[in-house]
Amino acid sequence: MIDIILPELPERELALVSEEISGPSGHVPRPPAAALAGRVTLGGPLSVPLTTELVGRVPELKAFVESEASKADEAHSADYHLVHLSVSCAQEAASPQLHTVNLDLTLSAEPAGNRRAAFQPVAWSMLPLQLSEEVRATGPAHLGPRLGFVGQDRAARGARVCLEARRELRSDPGWEIRRTPTASIGGTYRLAMVVRAPRATVSRAAVEVGATVREGHMRRRFRAELPEPLLLAAG
Template sequence: MPELSLPPLDQQPITLVPEPLDVRGPGDPAPGELAGRLFLGGPLAVPLTGGADGFAYRLTHLALTVIADDDAPFESVTLGVELTCDAGEAIAWSMAPDRVTDTAQLTDRFRFGPQLSLLGVEASLGSVERTRVRQGTELLVEALRPLRADPAWVIRRGRHTPAAGAYRFVMVVRSPAGGTVRTGITVTARVRRRRLFGYRTSEPVMVDLL
């Protein structure tokens, strides 16, 4: 199974606006825009060998950097992708990572399995020191809605782990051969400032996959 490394991606700041309905108490001021804490990289698409079945496959890279703030921590951040194609339906054929727990390690490498599925690659024991100090696991990152046109990844805050850091995401997009695929990228977030406030991108970031 061939292994791939993730290319560098230029990242742009993403500003989120408050959602219309927030859970807040009487007298709490309405939150303003959320800027300077989220940076989006990609999407960058690389065509893959395929087409014999009438479909084209694109290896699509995304990055999201989440900046921590102890006074207003993220409870969750969701990176959503809306796939459209002018020749039919485009779907997220495979997504990685599919799950990250508090005892797992994020990696900058992935491996192809059968039928262009994406598999995680464990870091070698000689290059990474592993420490396990607590029992049980928490689900921190999860891929949502694979094999659909509206895939997403959700990053969650854990009991001991902030929802902050640099994240890399990869998916194989399948579409009818010869079609042009467009991605609409959205980011939503839940931020705790005494109470929980919701934020979202005002409009999707639209990018065509070549």
């Protein structure tokens, strides 16, 4: 196992655009809401290739990275990348409260030269999987056998989950942050994933951030997409 120190990330304040309005059936449609600005800040994203040099002090991790990169069937050989992001949320007393905040990624691979991508990148492991009101992730991330995050557990039965990873082992992973009856959305949430991507291809991660707020019985949805996807550079 190795410890990965997740660095501080450059941040950008997002202006989330109104996406849709929902409420009780038969309600009178309302005009689109103004952009949701000053409430959600995105840190990163940042990508680091998980090379043999990075994990070399742990023999089993080095052997795993080498075996994945040099499979006899080249169509299934893979590179791994550590992707790090953060979401900071601010509550304002005079504004509707954030009900949910979602961070969604779309992973893709394009051919490099004449080689076609044999498979699409996937979220191999995600951190955190779940957080409850009582537990917040702190300290370094721990990468264990087969480059999976270790030392994290799901929330205890009956605990109110305020953050949850979605769609692990797929190309459309993400996290959802939720307001609970006793805890509002606020502060900074540090997020990381290991991406498994085909070798000798150009892999990218498009990032979208969404949020919902409640106004009485109405729910408004907002979303922003980063203009440029994150390039997952090979080591």
